[in-house]
Amino acid sequence: MKLIIAMIQPHKIEDVKKKLYEAEVFKMTVSTATGCGQQKGYSETYRGVITEVNLLKKTRLEIAVNDNFVKPTVDAIVAGAKTGSIGDGKIFVLPLEQCIRIRTGETGGEAIG
Ligand SMILES: Nc1ncnc2c1ncn2[C@@H]1O[C@H](COP(=O)(O)OP(=O)(O)OP(=O)(O)O)[C@@H](O)[C@H]1O
Ligand SMILES: [Mg+2]
Known part of the structure; x- marks a missing residue:
């Protein structure tokens, strides 16, 4: 996971x-x-004006998936988020030790899906 x-x-x-x-x-x-990313915030625009704030x-997305869904998920995020401009974003993939569905007590891959 x-x-x-x-x-x-x-x-x-x-x-x-959508993707x-x-x-x-x-x-x-x-x-x-x-x-902020490598531009330290300063050189991006927000609603058309160059922002002075750092x-x-x-928007932060968190998605827990079984291993076979990592590539489709990453590909979908890139397809939806990419414009080619600085600040398009970044994706981190972390190992996930456990997932528990509270209602049923299911764990692992069954609880994720
Ligand atoms: N190394 C990092 N650690 C934690 N958060 C990060 C890191 N890099 C980027 N972020 C987060 O992702 C957001 C988007 O980053 P951004 O797309 O500007 O990355 P970048 O490395 O500056 O690439 P680009 O040059 O395309 O802008 C940042 O505002 C920040 O919240
Ligand atoms: Mg950046």
Whole structure:
């Protein structure tokens, strides 16, 4: 099992969700985050104006998947989020030790899917 964490541009979340649904990935956690990458925040634009703040608004996705879903999930995020501009985002893939569905007590791959 893997935990995929993606930081994307907030305006790309609907495109990413569409691509994830096409890849049959329906379970996700989405939250609002702030962050900066190698431009340290300064050279990106927010709603058309160059921002003076260091921490830019980003959308954070967390998706736990079985190993065979890592590539389809990553590919879907890239397909939905990529514009080719700086700040498109980043994807982290982490080993995931365990997953427990609280209602049934199922664990591991059965609980994830
Ligand atoms: N090494 C990192 N550790 C933690 N978070 C990161 C890291 N790199 C990027 N992020 C997060 O991802 C967001 C998007 O990063 P961003 O796409 O700007 O990456 P980048 O490395 O600067 O690439 P680019 O040059 O394409 O902009 C950042 O705002 C930050 O929240
Ligand atoms: Mg950047």
